[in-house]
Amino acid sequence: MYQILLITDGCSNVGVNPVVAAATAQSEGIVVNVVGVVDQGELGDYGKAEIEEIARAGGGMSRLVNTRQLSQTVQMMTRKTVVQTIQLAVQKELKQVLGTDGKIEELPPDKRGEVVRVIDELGETTGLRVALVIDASASMKPKLHAVEEAIRDLMLSLQARQGQSELAVFHFPGTSYGDDCTLDLDWTTDLKGVTSIFPKLQMRGTTPTGPALMRVIDFCREDRYGRRSKDETDGMMGDYVV
Amino acid sequence: MTTSFELGLRRGVIVTGKWNRGRYRVERMLGEGANGKVFLVQRERDKGWYALKVGANAVDLQSEINVLKSLAGQNRSSGTGSFLIDVDDLCAMDGSEHPFYVMRYVRGATLSEYLERSGPEWFPLVGYNLLLKLSGLHDAGWAFGDLKVENVLVADYGRVELVDYGGVTAFGKSVRQFTEIYDRGYWNAGSRTADAGYDLFSFAVMCIQLHEKRKLAQMAASLLPQNRSPEELMKLVQHNNALRPLSGWLGGALTGRFANGREAAAAWQRLMHRPGGNRRAGAVPGWMKAMFMASAALLAVTIYWYVRS
Incomplete structure (x- = not known):
């Protein structure tokens, strides 16, 4: 299961519309969550609307949270999204079996127990990869400490899960000129030894939220495709051996 | 996250279950947990008082119900009585449906209210009772998870009940709900995987919270994340007269030295029964010194008058 978590404090102002990018992710089965970090309410109505x-x-x-609530929010959101994604998948199955909407609420309370037990179990054991996409525009600079703390805190929560759980970190705009975003940390299960997630950042004016999301979707897609093609190769090898 | 959940049930409203047709009259709201709101209700059938919890999300509430059910199954032999009375859905005024469950109503004060009202001398006993309660959960393979002052109710004579089972997690899984300041991971003291030590850590923070609320909040706000540690928490323990006698136990709980809840409860009990355990020994209270000075002065004045006359 893949999730993208965008942490930002303002509006995108260049490149593809981030809403289009997010819809693209969704159609590929990648959920996009967004946290707006607003300490002094610097985000206008437009920014709020965009985030939603x-x-x-x-x-x-x-x-929308302030830096003090960031860790707790990121952690809760990730957890909730895992459960919701699985709930949707289970709902689909139920729909086929029962011929109804498949909503858990439609089942009588004494039947819900077993379904939810399955959801909880899968939620704890399913493999999970969370790509964090961090807005590193100038106004975010004072908040990056809190962001880094939230990432470490999320890693701690992921490590407690029974399923394989990894995260990757990107920031945007990218470090080198013209780059929409930069990969700071490839898929990892442990942040011990990572002294600084964001090394020297070059603060630039643009906020290419959409292009950055597109780049991260590519990254997830390649990762998933790479794995699948490897599995397929293994399968073919198996055939040959037989 | 409960942000989008606004369901309020006003006093006098009759809640009727969609499936089991149970009818309950709402008296008042008792509290709010992460998964929903709890109301005091009276069941029409037997006029008995119960607590009714309405959830925002059927899955979240159901997983809480699952926990309560398996706990009830495990407790049947020990005769704790059934905790879960009814599980159903209600229809709100606007037509939306919400899942709810009905449980036994526990009359009691929150931990801090109780200690304020009944006096700090009840603290060791209440703490012991709470440790026993946690041990019961641990024996069955569960961690309470979100242990904090607000989730402990104390009834007469220091009897303890845990409320809000939304954080209860089977050992070995990731803790479902927690509050940062009570969380072992937050203080860099271990994982967020459910085990007995997780609850005992929160218990120790709760002891500090009860005695040094302000300083604890200040410490959490001012320390850099990487500097949060059990050692820092122990500094608060050493600076407080009520906590210092417990420092050995608290240090053990904060660093995961107890194998399980029973061992921790037994160690706590030994502290309670230590001669002069929680009594202040040695130091002469200030008021006594003042009285002595006053009576000495009075004596001097009397002698002066006596000699003059």
Whole structure:
């Protein structure tokens, strides 16, 4: 299961519309969650609307928080999204079996127990990869400490899961000129030894949220495709051996 | 996250279950947990008082119900009585449906209210009772998870009940719900995987919270994340007269030295029964010194008058 978590404090201002990017992710089965970090309410109505819209298009949720609530929010959001994604998949199955909407609420309370037990179990054991996409525009600079703390805190929560759980970190705009975003940390299960997630950042004016999301979707897609093709190769090898 | 959940049930409203047709009259709201709101209700059938929890999300509430059910199954032999009375859905005024469950109503004060009202001398006993309660959960393979002052109710004579089972997690799984300041991971003291030590850590933080609330909040706000540690928490323990006698136990709980809840409870009990355990020994209270000075002065004045006359 893949999730993208966007942490930002403002509006995108260049490149493809981030709402389109989020919808693209959703159609590939990647949920997009968005956290707006607003300490002094610097985010206008437009920014708020954009954040909500990105999350809605990405099938995820959005929250506006200050830096002190960031860790708790990121951790809860990730957890909730895992359960919701599995719930949707289970709902689909139920729909086929029962011929109804498949909503858990439609089942009588004494039947719900078993379904939810399955959801909880899968939620704890399914493999999970969370790609964090961090807005590193100038106004975010004072908040990056809190962001780094939230990432470490999320890693701690992921490590407690029974399923294989990894995260990757990107920031945007990218470090080198013209780059939409930069990969700071490839898929990892442990942040011990990582002294600084964001080394020297070059703060630039643009906020290419959409292009950055597109780049991260590619990254997830390649990762998934890479794995699948490897599995397929293994399968073919198996055939040959037989 | 409960942000989008606004369901309020006003006093006098009758809640009727969609499936089991149970009818309950709402008296008042008792509290709010992460998964929903809890109301005091009276069941029409027997006029008995119960607590009714309405959830925002059927899956979240159901997984809480699952936990309560398996706990009830495990407790049947020990005769704790059934905790879960009814599980159903209600229809709100606007037509939306919400899942709810009905449980036994526990009359009691929150831990801090109780200690304020009944006096700090109840603290060791209440703490012991709470440790026993946690041990019961641990024996059945569960961690309570979100242990904090607000989730402990104390009834007469220091009897303890845990409320809000939304954080209860089977050992070995990731803790479902926690509050940062009570969380072992937050203080860099271990994982967020459910085990007995997780609850005992929160218990120790709760002891500090009860005695040094302000300083604990200040410490959490001012320390850099990488500097949060059990050692820092122990500094608060050493600076507080009520906590210092417990420092050995608290240090053990904060660093995961107890194998399980029973061992921790037994160690706590030994502290309670230590001669002069929680009594202040040695130091002469200030008021006594003041009284002595006053009576000495009075004596001097009396002698002066006596000699003069």
